[in-house]
Amino acid sequence: MTEQVEIAVVGAGPGGLCAALAAAQAGAQVALIDNNRHPGGQYYRQTAREFRGAPSSHQREGAALLQQAIAAGVRIIAETNVWGAFDDKVLALNDGAATTYLQARAIILATGAYDRPVAFPGWTLPGVMTAGAVQTLIKEQRILAGKRFLLAGTGPLQLVLAAELARAGAQVVAVLEGSRVFPRVLQHAGALWNQWERLSEGLSSWLTLARHRIPYRVGWGIVAAEGAAQVEQATIARLDGNWRPIRGSEEKIACDTIALGYGFVPFNTLSRLLGARQEWRPELGGEVPARDAQMQTSAPGVYAVGDCAGIGGAALARVEGQIAGSAAAAQVGHGTADAIPARASALARERRFQRMYAALFTPGVGLYELSQDDTILCRCEEITQAEVRHALALGADTTNEVKLITRGGMGDCQGRMCAHLIAHFIARETGRSVAQVGMLPPRPPIFPIPITALGVTR
Amino acid sequence: MNDRRRISAEAVVIGGGIVGCASAYYLARRGVQVALLEKATIGGEASGRNGGGVRQQCRDRRERPFAIASVKLWEGLQAELGFDIEYVQGGNIRMAANDARMESLRREGAEELEDGLQVELWDRDELRRRAPYLGDVFIGAKYCATDGTANPILTTKAFGWAAQRLGATILTRTEAVSIGVEGARVASVTGRDQDGEIVVEAPWVINAAGPWSAALSRAIGVEIPVEPARSVIAITQRCAPLFREFISSHDLGVYARQAREGQVHVGGTNVPPHTFDQRAPADVLEHLARGAAQMIPALRGANFLRSWAGTLEMTPDKVPILGYVDRVKGYILATGFSGHGFCLGPIAGKLVSELVVDGAPSLSLHEVRFSRFG
Amino acid sequence: MSRIKDSPEFQRGAPVTIIVDGAPLPAFVGETIAGALLASGRRAWQHTRHGQPRGMFCGIGVCFDCLVTVNGASKVRACLTPVAEGMIVQTQETTP
Structure with missing residues (x-):
């Protein structure tokens, strides 16, 4: 059975929530589908709803946005996978028990990204995990994935994670930053204009690191993980400008958990499945759909916002979501896309930051030669x-x-x-x-689904 | 890049599916200088996307001798091609869910025995005993022990690699765009790759381009009656070993095999729609899920992991076209396999080589002749 | 490999017991199977076909390294699946 909706938004992170809200505020009928237990995506990752405690500012912001969206009439379809996309903008949904189909007049994809996998000797040992895994456990469940953490990766999110780990009582043996960021950051200082919130967050994480005497090693990276049944130590090395380990600089460092934070890979499977033309953009994380100024892909009526269309972080996702939400609403006959020019300066500001971020923290080819x-x-x-x-x-x-x-x-x-x-x-x-x-073509179902749930429709 | 490149060969094969690759292989084995043009990659279309069944039973009587002869080749293929193609003679079970189906299987079985194919008829009890994993909707079955399964992609590629080792020239990402005819005889095939055009001159042209064979042939006035058709397969995540036979039920409209790695491949037996569209529609996936769960109840706890579709080429009578074209000398058709090309590929390739080298095939091609369509 | 000791105002969900490979494992409502396993000190709970131990890698349901059998349903992602009282979890060998 196929339900009709004017606009379907896939993914309830910052981009999806803002898109859904903007479209609903313009008067469109909106369904927002998310596969997590708690809407919010990785950025607004909520603590388990069964827990009681003080939420972080991000969590409060995400919860408020969700409440706004619900108040604006957005229908939230949680804990539901979108496993396929078919002709005439039909999305196939599965909640583990049954399949439903949702036909939309416009689709906004906000499916986010996942941590970039990096292959090196020992990377399949238990105890090697993504920074996202470590952080999700902390945010959602207040659980530490290990005792002695080595953070290897790039970008300020590593500092945030290290600070959270330290505050939670874990030992962080070192934070390795692959990029030789400091000589270059000054060239891009202009993009930091009007980014006070980010700067202050970075600074506060930095101070936490200093307070806990956590070594922050710039121009260093992971080379190998070693251990019998799990990680016992890591080999790290100084990196050259292409992120290739410099021979002779290797050091061993004892740890039981290695958190890999080498940026993100856009989750573009749905836009590919919907026929949107893709481009290979390493600075945006890899393969991403080409888009117009309204965030519409080459597939008419299919929009993509946030990290799934190019890694850019939560603030950019919010702006793109607002633009796509109003544009999609206008397309299905609600309001005009007039709101878009109003977002132009915010968009330009976030894109500037995105370019700076990419220039500083896009991994070099050496990362793929480990x-x-x-x-x-x-x-x-x-x-x-x-x-x-x-x-x-x-x-x-x-x-x-x-x-x-x-x-x-x-x-x-x-x-x-x-x-x-x-x-x-x-x-x-x-x-x-x-x-x-090339990448691999999508082959639905894009996530495994129970045969019984596929045979049963609701 | 505009200057045309020219190469010459003794035979040129159009199409890098199993029929084309087997043709190139057997031709090369007979010492023929052969070139093969493939528009994309070897085994990238239906030859690499099918159910992997290697079956003799339940065939049109006209096609049966070819299937029997092909299985003889299949039995030695792994060693011959020097590659693990995962070929297993695990048997083929065609189930019946009602009396009418059982009766038609019985009639077909009698005919098959007459034609020299050993098959067994199983009643309900025998089916339970021999295939306890099957659902209880079935009242009986027909079984052929010498039928089996293989890995479609690897088999097709292995033919291509083996042909190459014997000296065949395999041009991938080279689309055949026209067939050249001089007088009443083929003279060349022109292909196009990223660098431009390439002309392969040869006195023999084998059209093994499956669904794409018709368009190419039309330009030289030979109308091949094939229609494209979409066939969809869905596979499960790895499962514990459940069965080794290739199983099918026309009552449920599904077939299945379990690959060596444990995934169960499920396809449909219904008449496929005539289209080049290779996207798997939701209603087909649902049909496969329902059919799989009914046919093999143990799959009710399994997940579908992935699906894909391939394009078959169907003739009006669902029997292949194999042989010379009377009006155009040197032009051989090996197409129209109607979804049966994977099993028949090896024998088709061998017969093509005999048409080129010996002028007379070791099996009569009368029933599969092009001229039957008038 | 532990639960974070937060301020007293912070409270986990109700305590529950799940059964992992026949042995009881204490957990709290709101935790995932992977969270409860990691909190108990367990790093790996799947073995690949080649006998290699695996546990949690991506933590967000993308990598399928953390699969377990839950109440008879196989190939369930431990990182996404919340615990429930009496839940029967079997750590698994990858088949076949």
Whole structure:
């Protein structure tokens, strides 16, 4: 059975919430679908609703935005996966028990991003996890994933996480920043104008680090994780300008948890499935849909906002969401897109910041050269770099061809973990660009769904 | 980049599916200088996207001898191609959910025995005993022990690699755009790749382009009656070993096999829609889910992980077209496999090589001749 | 590998017991299976086909490393699934 709605928004993070709110305020009928227990996405990640305590300022902001959206008439469909997208803007929804279909006149995708996987020897050991995993556990459940943390990655979010860990009583043995950020930050200082909130958050995290005497090592990165059944120590090294480890600079550092925070990969599967033309934009995190000024993709009536259309953070997602929300509402006959010029300066400000952020914190190619031939690239199917190399010897030269020959990318995660890793390896070995090597085509269901739930419609 | 490149060969194959790759392989094995043009990648279309069934039973009588002969080739393929193609003769079970279906299976079984294919008829008890994983909707089945399954992508690619090792020239991402005819004989095929045009001159042209074979042939006045058709497969996440047979039910409209890695592949037996569109529609996925859960109750706890679609080429009578074209010398059609090309690919390739080298095939092509469509 | 000791105003959900591989494991309503396992000190609860231990990697339902069987349903993501009183969790070997 197919329900009709004027505008369907997928993902209830900052971008999706703002899009839904703007569209509803313009008078459109809006459904907001989210697959988490608590709407808010990663940025507004709420503490479990069964817990009682003082929420953080981000959490309060997210909760307020959600309440505003509900008050404006947005229908929230929580704990529901969008597993497919079909002709005539039909989204397939699944809540674990049954499938429903939602047909929209406009779709706004705000599906966010996930932490960038990085393959190095030992990266599949228990105790190596993404920074997002560590942070989600803290925010949502007030649980520490380990005792002695090594943070390896790039960008100010690492400082925020280190500060949270320290405040929660964990030991942070070091924070490794891959980018040689300080000599370059001054070149981009202009983009920090009007970013007081961000600067003060960064500064406060920085002070927490200093107070806890946590080493912050700029121009350093992870090289390997070692341990028998779990992480016991890490090998780290100083990096050159391309993020390649400098031979001879290696050090061992004892830890039980390695949190990888090397930026994010846009979750663009739905826009691809809806036929939106994609571009390879490393500075935006990878493959993203091309968009017009109203955030509309090349697929008419399909909009994309926030990190799923290019990593840019919560503030940019909010502005893009507002623009797409009004534009989509106007498209289905509610209000005019007049609100958009009013957002122009906010958009320009956030885009400036996005460009600065990308210039400072986009990982160099060395990050993709840490894997060795016996390193697993595809975690699900346990496909090693050597197996990928063998497929190249047989004539494969795209990520999809390697998948067909090796099974790398055929596993439960649908290639979301390995596609970038395999693509970069192929590009390096064949001398082609990552854009030519390509990503994997979406194959619905985009998340596994119970056969019984697919056979049952509500 | 505008200057046309020219190469010459003794035979040129259009299409890098299993029929084209097997043709190139057997031709190369007979010492023929062969070139193959593929518009994208080897096994990238229906040959790499099918259910992986290698089946002799339940075929049109005209097609049966080809299936039987093909399985003889399949039995030696793994060793011959030097690649693990996951071929297993795990048997094929065609189930019946009602008396009328059982009766037609019985009639078909008698005919198959007459044609030299060993099959067994199972009643309800025998079916329970031999295939306890099947749902209780079935009242019986027909079984062929020598049927089996293989990995479609790897088999097709293995044919391509083996052909290459024997000296075949495989041009991928090279779309055949026209067939050149001089007098009453084929003379060349022109392909287009990223650098421009390439002309392959050869006195033999094998059209094994499946759904794309018709458009190419029309330009030289040979109308091939094939229509594209979409076929969808959905697969589960890995499951514990459940079954080794290829199983199907036309009453439920689904078939399934369990791959060596544990995933269960589920496809549909219903008449597919005529389209080049390769997106899997939701109602088809739902049909496969319902059918799978009924056919194999243990799958009720499993998840579908992924689906894909491929484009088949259907002839009016669902029987392939294989052989010479009377009006155009040197032009061989190996197309119209109507969804049966994976099993038949090896024998089709071998027969193509015989048409080129010997002038006479080892199996009569009368029933699959192009001229049957008048 | 522990629950954060927050200020007294902070309270977890009601205490519950889940059964992991036959043994009781205390948890609090609002936690996920992965959270409860990690809080108890357990880092890995899945073994791959090649026998490699895996636990939580992405923590947001993307990587499928943390799969468990819950009340008989296999391949459930521990990082997304909230605990409930009496829930039966089996850590699993990847099949086959």
